[in-house]
Amino acid sequence: MVTINGQSVDAARKTVAEYLVEAGYNTVRIAVERNEMIVPKAKYAETVLADGDVVEVVNFVGGG
Amino acid sequence: MADTCSQMRDSCVPSREEMLAALEKRQGEDAVRKLQAATVAVCGLGGLGSNIAISLARAGVGKLILVDFDRVDVTNLHRQQYKACQVGLPKPEALLANLKEIAPYTDFETHSEKVTAENAVPLLANADVICEAFDNAEAKAMLVNTVLETMPEKFLVAASGMAGYDSGNSIATRKVTKRFYVCGDGQSDVGDGIGLIAPRVMLCAAHQALVVIRLILGLE
Numbered sequence: 001m002v003t004i005n006g007q008s009v010d011a012a013r014k015t016v017a018e019y020l021v022e023a024g025y026n027t028v029r030i031a032v033e034r035n036e037m038i039v040p041k042a043k044y045a046e047t048v049l050a051d052g053d054v055v056e057v058v059n060f061v062g063g064g
Numbered sequence: 065m066a067d068t069c070s071q072m073r074d075s076c077v078p079s080r081e082e083m084l085a086a087l088e089k090r091q092g093e094d095a096v097r098k099l100q101a102a103t104v105a106v107c108g109l110g111g112l113g114s115n116i117a118i119s120l121a122r123a124g125v126g127k128l129i130l131v132d133f134d135r136v137d138v139t140n141l142h143r144q145q146y147k148a149c150q151v152g153l154p155k156p157e158a159l160l161a162n163l164k165e166i167a168p169y170t171d172f173e174t175h176s177e178k179v180t181a182e183n184a185v186p187l188l189a190n191a192d193v194i195c196e197a198f199d200n201a202e203a204k205a206m207l208v209n210t211v212l213e214t215m216p217e218k219f220l221v222a223a224s225g226m227a228g229y230d231s232g233n234s235i236a237t238r239k240v241t242k243r244f245y246v247c248g249d250g251q252s253d254v255g256d257g258i259g260l261i262a263p264r265v266m267l268c269a270a271h272q273a274l275v276v277i278r279l280i281l282g283l284e
Contacts (some may be wrong), residue, residue: 029201031208036241038212056240058208061253063227063260064112064199 004055012051017044020057031058080169087124095281096124102280105129105191107179109155111260112223114145115128115269116276121167123277128163128170129191130156133178143262164278176267179203181210188215193276196222197269199254212244221275225249226268228258235267237275239284247271 002011004019011019016039020027032039033056039047049055075135088096100124104112109132117128132155136146144242150158156174163172175187184207188194194215196207204222211220225248226235248268254260278284 023102029205031205031212031244033212033241034242038209038216040213041209058222058224058234058240058246060201060204060208060222060224061227061248061251061255062199062201063225063252064108064110064197064204064223064265 001053002049002053002055005057011049012053013053014049015045016047016049016055019049019060020044025057025059029060031060032056033058077168083167083169084124091124095192098280098282099277100126101125102193103127103129103191104193104195104276104280105131105188106195106197106216107188108197108199108203109144109159109231110134110197110199111143111193111262112199112226112269112272114155114159115266116195116197116273117163118145118166119270121163121170122275123255123273124167124170125276125280127173127190129173129175129177130159131175131177132156133176138214140171143241143265144262179207181206184210184252185214188218191218193221193279195272195274195276196220201253208244216243218241218278219245219276221245221247221272221279223248223268223272225252225267226265227252227254227256227260228264229261230264232264232267235264235271236273245272245275245284247275 001008104125106117134155136150136153136158138151146158154176156176160174198204203209208222
């Protein structure tokens, strides 16, 4: 299992890109941290999530 | 008009020493020493950034780097720290004038340009803490990804979700990683047709400014 934004999610062995599509994120409005490290946007498709990973997806909305 | 706008009783402005002594009395000598030594960059000088900059200048942050490509518009006046007589001025120039009236001895650096993935490093290299204070969601994500990818040693304080009339109690500070914080409710999107109201935007800006100060003081 992978902990994503504090929730336990069955996302091990999926790529970051696959998870983001399934979860409905718009990738131009987010930042993804995996185990305290930024996942560069260019690496979403090749970064494979593993059991025990801690992931934070920050979704930006408009307004400021 | 310009005279009423910039009217200052120059002879009444306290000296640098007087202002420092007053800050130390209110905030403590140790805190003021740390704040005076800090450089903070504020990217975007709208409802968030103009309020963040004023809070940080009042608190005694030594140097502020202020960046925005925009000009003051009449539709900004309901929530941004500009005056009616400043409509049409570049925001960095207008905010600098207002900040100098509040904190005349702070070191300010202004840039009237758009922050991009290409110029972010030279613009922000000297900052200890970077505030993301844009209004556009894609621009927010661009800056955050650029800073985290190219300047991982920086502290970054971003914002997401402060539109509408919901309770201020839903505005919170989220510590994403050791060096990356996001303030806001995370959800209310101005793109959904809900407006921005001064106190809710100011609450979010206050969260951001407070995290910045706590980071400088080593409290986070």
